[in-house]
Amino acid sequence: MRSGLQNILQRSSFALTEAASPPVSGRLHPGASPALVLIEAQQNASRWIELVRQVKEQFPQARxxxxxxxxxxxxxxxxHAAGVDGFCLTASAPEVLIKxxxxxxxxxTVLPLAVVRSLTAGVVSAQDRPPQDNSVAEAKLPDLEGCKLSAREMEILGCLxxxxxxxxxxxxLEITEATIKVHVKAILRKIGASNRTQAAMWASQRLPRRGVLSPNV
Structure with a gap:
């Protein structure tokens, strides 16, 4: 895949800086600060999602x-919660990938058409279902008030x-990184999440979403 990507991108406006395998531990060491990072998604999703977090932490401006x-x-x-800006299929035509x-x-934010169809199918299914008692639906899910999050913790949760x-x-937020770590630990404890990913998924279902996903066509 790496050599194939190199051949495709050499014929585009993108300039390749480095192609490297993800480190087992530690930081990435590209020759320059990258504007775009391509990551091959392995079968173990937690591995490449953690790599996404490492890239975001080391290069916040990189796509x-x-x-x-x-x-x-x-x-x-x-x-997407971890910071991925685009999802592309390896079987895509070179012109589609470059675009x-x-x-x-x-x-x-780019998504494969199959994923977009899954999203729209879920919306249609939800619209077709008969309305249910909101009080019953809310009883099945813990609300934000029940977790007793502070205003600062709510703000940090939105960032997650x-x-x-x-x-x-x-x-x-103009506070120290150590303070952020303390708040994140408190958030995980209060909402019963074991990691940042679970916290982000929990919050994404309860906080207003930002941003629009564009289909990959």
Whole structure:
């Protein structure tokens, strides 16, 4: 895949800086700060999602695109929460891949058409179902008030849903990174999540969503 990507991108406006395997531990060491990082999604989703977080923490301004032969909707949601800007299929034609990367660099979020269809199918199914008693639906899900999150914790939780690392959150809120870590631990404890990904997924279902996903066509 790496050599194939090199051949495709050499014929585009993108300039390759480095192609490297993900480190087992530690930081990435590209020759320059990358504007775009391509990550091959392995079968173990937690591994490449953690790599996405490492890239976001080390290069906050870099755009991230994940490549795979297929994408599960739940995994796409986790990747988006971690900071992925685009999801592209390895079977895409070179012209489609290049155009998708260009859209990502313009600030768009790109999804394969199959994922978009899954999303729209879910919306249609929800519209077709008869309305249910809101009090019953809400009783099945813990609400934000029940978790007793502080205003600052709510603010940080919103940042987690955007896949922002502690360093970026600290800079945005003008507090120390160590303070952010303390707040994140408190958030995980209060909502019963075991990690940042679970917290982001929990919050994404309860906080207003930001941003629009554009289909990969």
């Amino acid at each position: 991230i695109v994940v490549l795979s032969d297929q994408f599960d909707l739940s995994v796409v949601r986790l990747g 998708s990367l260009e859209l990502v660099m313009l600030g768009e 849903t955007q896949g922002e690392p502690n360093k970026v959150i600290a800079r945005k």
